Structures are given as structure tokens and as C-alpha cells.
Amino acid sequence: MGQPVREYLLTLCVTAAVTYLLTGPVRKFAIVAGAMPEIRARDVHREPTPRLGGIAMFGGLCAGLLVAAHLSNLGKVFELGSEPRALLSGAGLIWILGVLDDKWGVDALVKLGGQMIAAGVMVLQGLTILWIPVPGVGTVSLTSMQGTLLTVALVVITINAVNFVDGLDGLASGMVCIAAAAFFLYAYRLWFGHNVEAAAPATLFAAVLMGMCLGFLPHNMHPARIFMGDSGSMLIGLVLAAGAISITGQVDPDLLYQQVGGERNAVQTMVPVYIPLLLPLTVIAVPVADLLLAIVRRTWNGQSPFAADRGHLHHRLLELGHSHSRAVLIMYFWSALIGFGTVAYSVHSASVWIVLLIVALSAVGLVLLLLPRFKPRAPRWAESFVPPRYRRRAVAAAAGAPGPAGAAAAEAAGLHGATAVGPQAEGEEREPVPAGLHGATAIGDRSRFTHARKISSPR
DSSP: OHHHHHHHHHHHHHHHHHHHHHHHHHHHHHHHHTOOOOOOTTOOOSSOOOOOTHHHHHHHHHHHHHHHHTSTTTHHHHHHOSHHHHHHHHHHHHHHHHHHHHHTOOOHHHHHHHHHHHHHHHHHTTOSOOEEEETTTEEEEOOHHHHHHHHHHHHHHHHHHHHHHTTSTTHHHHHHHHHHHHHHHHHHIIIIIHOOGGGHHHHHHHHHHHHHHHHHHHHHSSSOSOOOHHHHHHHHHHHHHHHHHHHHHHSOHHHHHHHHTSHHHHHHHTHHHHTTSSTHHHHTHHHHHHHHHHHHHHHHTTOOTTOOOSOSHHHHHHHHTOOHHHHHHHHHHHHHHHHHHHHHHHHSTTOHHHHHHHHHHHHHHHHHHTGGGOOOOOOGGGGGGSOGGGOHHHHHHHHHOOHHHHHHHHHHTTOOGGGGSTTOOTTOOOOOOOTTOHHHHHHTOHHHHHHHHHHSOOO
16 A cells, blocks of 8 residues: 555656746746737736746656656556556647647637547547446446547536636646545545556546646746646646546446445445536536636626636635635635545545534635625734734824825735735726825725825825
8 A cells, every 4th residue: 555655656746846847947938939928808917927837737747657657556557558648648639739829829619629629539549438327327338429428528628617717826726736636535545445446547647637736836826927828727627637537437336336345335435426427527616616607607798608707706706805815725725625525525425524514614615705894903902912904003004104104004004015905806907096195095995095086186
């Protein structure tokens, strides 16, 4: 048991190291190549930032698979099946498509066609859904056409779900890393816990995917020095989908029945597979929900489902008043709760404590979502024990002191920068602030600023 864990850890570390080391040179290349699009209306960053981070992530993927192929235990995955080769073929196609889109831009329908072709290439090499476990019915075998259509649909949905959520620094890579970690625990338990060798490729894919995301995150955290672009978001979406297809449609439930001692125990073990039937819709439920809401919203407004807007979940968090970093952490929290909660329920589905813990953490998450709506102020006797932004005197000083002194007081009160403007999202154009009105904007109430502007005389 210890040897496979060390091999997975080595594969993860090599993938992360190669991705991290390649990202710096790739950033310089992107700047020279001009892969720095102008800031769009829906963007939240303020300065043009180079893309093409997917080049480094693809290099990490190749390095991780190369190392795994020469290890004693993981090397068997390459000898006994064609899944790694299928993954690399599909990833290469989707990566090339993403690089072209990051540099010159590709039409949405062309990208959709490219995604379907990449999925089709993986199907031709054996990475496809063969059967589906259905509760109360048993194992439902799929025809070749049904398996192909379902596989292509799963790949396209997962790729676009990850692509849609890639709107804040570090958001997509962090959420996919969390999903891959939950997916790794589930697949590893099937392989070594229940001796299901068909789960080995999915376990490897999850370890490599975690390395890709962890290696890129230091360069992509706010403020990001480089974006992964479509070359990165579509790539990690395809890798996650490939692992889900491998374990959802190729692990034989009948074999699992024998390993865990009966159909009832097997049903509990396969919970993440059939509730819902597609595992990636469970471990990345937040991006998929964002995708579905975006399609409904745009169609309802008479727009194309592929039209870009500022209505994504992360945009809504910024509008509520969350800072950039806090919005990302909230999305991380919900992704971890759903992903690890599902895996924990699959292990102990009969335990009431698992359900109660998930409900309690969900309540905590709702409180965090609504936190900007509440502006607590500590009593005067406790002001020395709380951060400056909760002190009444610090806020009053920031509001009353004009000029540089007011700016310094506002900064000490935690009201500087983009977070000083209450519900306004980062990246939005702000109205110029007349002299002497710094206090109004530091409070974060635009109505006060508007009223003060009307009564003030121009200088």
C-alpha cells in the first residue's frame, strides 16, 4: 500500500514542479507573442495579463505521464490499457485549439466542434462509457453509438463548466484541484480498497491533474501574473472528464458486488457514480450549476448561450461586496463541501453524522455568502482586540479626514483599494472622486457620495 502512495506522490510532485517551472518562461513568451487581449467589459482585472498558461500545464501533464510510465506499479496502467494514450491524444487536440483561441480567437461553434472531435478521438482509442449502473435496475449496457454520444456529451459539459467558471484569479485551477482531490480519494479507494484494477487509470489522471493545478496556482493567485486561458481551462476540464469516464463507465458493478460483499454494500460504494449518474457533475457541481444558470439566463434574455456576460456566480459574489480573494475562497469552500461530502457519504452512507455535518457546513457557507450584508462594529471596550475595520473610531477617522491623511486613515481602517467601495465589483469603472470627498467613498455608500457631489461647489 505504501509503494503506490509514494509513486502517486512522486508523479504529483513532478507534474507540479514542471508546470511551475514552465509557467515563468511561458509568461514571457505570451508577452512577446502578444497573447494579452484587451480588457473586456465582463473582466475584473484592470491591466492586460498574458494568457497561454495552458502551455505550461500541458508540459506538466506530459511530464507526469512520462514519469508514471517508468514506475513499477503505475507502469502497469500503460501496459494493460490504452486510457493514458487516449487521454494524451485528446488533450493534445484540445490544447492546440485553446492556444489558437488564446492568441487569435476562435468562434464558439468552432471550439464546440473541436471539443467534440477531441472527445471522439478518445472514444476511438477505447476511453468510452461501456455501461451505467442504475439503482433498482442493475447494470445497463450501452451500444457503441450510445456510449459514444454519452462520452462526447460528458466531455463537452465538463470542459465548458470549467471554462465558464474561469473568471477570477486562481478560481478555476483551485476548484478543479479540489475536485481532483476528492476524485482521487474515491478512485484510490476502489482500486486498493476493493481491488478494482479498472479504477487505476482514473486514479492516475486525478493525481496528474492535481499536480497541474498546484503547479500553476502560485502564478495565478490574485493578483495573477498569467492566466491559463482556454488552452488551460479546456485542458484540465478534459482531464477531469477522462478520469470520470474511465471510472464511471468501465468499472464493472458486478465485480464490485463480489469485492464488497453483496449488492447492498456495492450500491452504497457506487453512490458517487449514480447520484447523479455522472461523477463529474457531483465533484464540480458548482461550475456545472454556473453553466446551467448561464445558459438559462442568456436564453431567457434572447441572447446566445455562448454570449459572455457578468452574471456568473463569481460576479454575483463581487456584487454582494466580497473582495476578490474572499469570493474565490467561498467558491473553494462550496466545491470542497460538495466533492468531499459526496465521497464521505459514499463511504459511510448509513451514518447520520455525515449528513448532519454536511448540513451544518452548508449553513456556515450561507452565512459566509451573506457576510457583506452585515457590518458589525465592536463595542468600544473591545476595539483593541478586533481588526481596525471593525472599530468605530477608525472608520470615523477615515470618513472625516480629507486628503492624504484621510487616505491613510482609510487604509488603516481596512477601507482602501477596491474593497473600499462596498458592493461595487472589482474592475468596474468608477466615477472620479472630487477633492474632499474621500470619506464618503471610504464608507462604501455611493448614495452619500452622490448626495455630496450635488451639494459641493466645483473648485
